Each structure stands twice: as C-alpha cells, then as structure tokens.
Amino acid sequence: MKAVVLLLSSLSCLLSLGQLGQKDVTVKKTLKLMGTRFEVTVVAPNEEIGYINIDEAVSEIQRIEKIISSWDENSETSLINKNAGIKPVKVSPELFGLIERSIRISEITDGAFDITYASMDNIWKFDGSMETAPKEEDIRKAVEKIGYQKIVMDPKNQTVFLPEPGMCIGFGAIGKGYAADKAKELMVSKDVKGGIINASGDLTTWGTKVTGEKWLVGIANPLSKDKVFSWLPVIESSVATSGNYEKFIILNGKKYSHIIDPRTGYPTTGINSVSIFAKQAELCDALATAVFIMGRDVGLHMINQMDGVEAVVVDSDNKIHKSSGIIFDMNP
Structure with a gap:
C-alpha cells in the first residue's frame, strides 16, 4: 500500500470552502436531516x-x-422490526444490498459493527434521563437479541427475516454515510462540478473548489476543540469520525460513551475518537464505530490489512495513533 500523505489531527470536522471564483460560485445549505445536521455544498455556475x-x-x-x-413506522426497516419472529419481509433491492454489506462489515470486524445492536436502544439512554446504570440482567437479555448471524436473507425473494421476537436492526452507524454517498452519486450524475456532503462529520467530496484547489477538512486539536491541529486534503474521498466528546453520560463519577459494544452491551472505553479515511462514506461510517469498539491496537491492526482505508485514533489520554499508510504532515 502506498503511503498517503494526510494532514491530520482529531475530533470535530471543519470545512475550508475557499473564495468564490469569477465564474462558478460555491453554494452551501445547512439543515436537519436523519435527525442530525447536514451541510450540502456545491460548485455551480x-x-x-x-x-x-x-x-x-x-x-x-x-x-x-x-x-x-x-x-x-412505515419504513421498510420498521416493517422488518415489527415482523421479527413472525415472518420475512420483502424489501427493495437497495435496502437488501445495504443489509448484505452491513453483514459483511460485521464479519470483518468480528461483530464490533452490528446492525442488530438496536435492541440496546432502550437499555442505555444518553438524553440526560438516566440516573443509574442499567441492571446486568436487562443488558444480558438485550444482548441475547443481538447477532448479525441470525439475520435470514433470501436473495431469490428479496426478503429479510429476524427470527427472534424483539430483534431489531438499525442503521445509526452506517446510514448517514450511505446517504452522503448516494447524494454525492446523484450530484456527480448531474454533472455538478464539485462539492461536499457533510453528515454531521461524516463527509464525502468530489471535484475541487471554485479556485481549483482541493477541499480541506480541518480536524480539531484533541486538547482544544476550538483550534485546528492541522488540515487534511480530501480528494474524491470520504472521512468519518466517531467520538465520545459530544454524547455521553456520567454516572457515579464515571463517564460512559454512547458507543455500545454490541457483543457485551456495555459502553466502550479507552478511546476518545476514531477518524476513518476511505473512498466510500458508508464504509468510513461503519468502520469508525467498529474501530472505536475494537480498541486502538486491534482496530488499527484490522485497518492495516485493508487496502485503501486509513485511520487515526485518539486514545483516552489524548495520544494520537495512526494506521501504517499515514504520514503526518504538519505544514498544509
């Protein structure tokens, strides 16, 4: 794998949009979609x-x-969940494909990424309503419903079946990336010269700025989120970051991340953030969560075996670690 020169840091993503060109212009709109903040930027006449x-x-x-x-409740995903333990549900080829790819990522990550984690949604709450940790028995029962291996896929009839009552699937760890990829794909098909789809830090780019310069992503200093540690040029590529700095709870003086290990039912520890760089935002989104759960050493070892994928991990001591294909460059 060729070393990729990346300008890196950690945590929150900022965008450098550059100055408007004489001919084309940069147009940006921010809005709430899929329960999160999306920024769509395009270069247009x-x-x-x-x-x-x-x-x-x-x-x-x-x-x-x-x-x-x-x-x-009318989505295909909700219909699959409602019919868990009852009957298979016929779905669109698009959703069938997304679930198939999700299962492959689960296999690669040894279950650290798992769309059946959704049965944990009512166990841990990160909206400020929790005062005590969940009971071990409740966690155990929820984990029993988890397992990507249990999903029954029927390619011939295009059906999906969750065999156990109470099983659920959810795309919280891959959906934003998939949506960003599809929006980019549409823009490219319509000959939009360049742009960025930024789904709350999970982003993908194409083309260049109106000046012809590369799109830049600044990732904030782990010790000061208000300061950019360095800049990263993102060329026809994607990046996603998972972090515990925005969504967490503190119970009895202990901090619990919102990222739950689907194999144990407990929040992860030891990492503050993971940034993944790859061609597809969908893959970045899923692997950022997986590496966060797998831990620094195991996660980076996995990334080092994957062609075209790189990672930067910031541990709980705010020390930065990287995959083998990354060379730090502090001078953008």
Missing part, C-alpha cells in the same frame, strides 16, 4: 442552479431516510 442542485441532494437523502429510518 450561479446561486440559483446551486440551490436547485442542493434541493435535489436533500430530496435524495430524505428518500433514503424513508427506507432506513427505524423512527418512521
């Missing part, structure tokens, strides 16, 4: 066309949300 492009990208993201959202 003028603002009017730019906003039309953005509206098309937003419509694509909303279309995907209607398929994969577990909050929408």
